[in-house]
Amino acid sequence: MARTELDLKLKGLMDDVLLMGSLVEKAVEKSVDALKRRDLELSRKVVEEDNIIDRMRQEIEEKSIQVIATQEPVARDLRFIVAVLNIIVDLERMADHAEGNAKISLMMGDQPPLKPLIDIPRMAAKANEMLKNSLNALVARDVGAARKVCADDDEIDALYDQVYRELLTFMLKDPTTIDRATHLLWVAHNLERVGDRATNIAERVVFLVTGKMTECGISKY
């Protein structure tokens, strides 16, 4: 006995989630890239494109509800759909963090840069790596890979600490930098949140495979 229709729909949901994930990844990357290069046009684009990601979340949610209503999934199928419904919320919020960074960049306008950005692009790269790995773990239903994502969150937290201390030093030394430094601090905070949300996705993968809800690592922030 096969369930062609259900399998097809579940595969469709997986494809949609991966597509949404890749859009989020691009948004995070572009938002920091725009900030670094002071490319306001690109920042505006990130803000605009967030609507696409919001719409995708709605569409995936609607499709999931359709599958539940018409296919009566249970056990691993049901767990997959529940995982998807949670993951798309995290993905959408990650995109909101990227949008937030783009808006900060627009707010900063043509202010002179406080310093060349080094650790913030590193944080963005790390957050995106965690996002990518969490979705790969989802595809492979790989608990080990999912747990690794959670462990990686420590790295992003450490980078955040570093950025925070550095910016604090700037502000203490020269109070005229407070405005610009605070903006960068918000950016770093957003990226730290992106990492946290990647660990949420990883936790959903653990649930999908084992049926057990676990917090696989408690973030410092």
Place this chain on the structure above:
Amino acid sequence: MLKLPSTVPGAGAGNSMEASHRGIRVQDLNAWYGRLQALRSINMMMEPKLVTAMIGPSGCGKSTLIRCINRLHEVVPGARVTGSVLLDGVDIYAPGTDPVELRRSVGMVFQRPNPFPTMSIFDNVAAGLKLNSRMPRAKLSDVVERSLRQAALWDEVKDKLNQPGTALSGGQQQRLCIARALAVEPAVLLMDEPCSALDPVATMKIEELVRELREKYTIVIVTHNMQQAARVSDFTGFMLMAADRAGELVEFGRTGEIFTNPRDKRTEDYITGRFG
């Protein structure tokens, strides 16, 4: 209630009469139809005042299993049973147990409603009582009303108790059969695919009824409809036919757990529809 010998030969030392052993305990149960083994080494506990659903593909032995609980299995020529079934700690297969007496304690509802065709609605419900005791008419009326109320049928039939039971709709007939089973005040209600011949509305009514009856009876329901098992039961047992066609219990657990995170891959494959 079932009156059985208080000492139970062969029921296992010291564990047969404890209060914690209320409900139905099936121990190492094997059943045969002639030379064909239909059940192998079934061990499970059907908790009192809860609903246990048995699911599995056709021929896996779920009906045979529940027919062993009221000793209906042995009525088939050539059929036999080994192992034990303890009802509230008492082995129903102990020598000296009267199967007829037992079946008063363990009521059964079948796949197709089977009211006695020549009897009125009233007499259908009263049939078991008339068979077992001489009850005054007034008392009998009380029991019939109570049973029909319990079966959620009273309001629909109270004005036509003298009409034949077969004049009712399929769903009503099935509830009539449930009322008939309840009239003799059983401890256990066995239901063998009670909704398979009913439309969705009648099915929903029976399912509602099962949830209500749970408060008073130990219910075991065999069903092909997995969503029904998920909806009505507290515990679910999944059975499969082994290579030699004997039915085995693959997994038994809380219904919520079985339908979200079964332990055995065969259970998962079956309930997700990827069986065979």
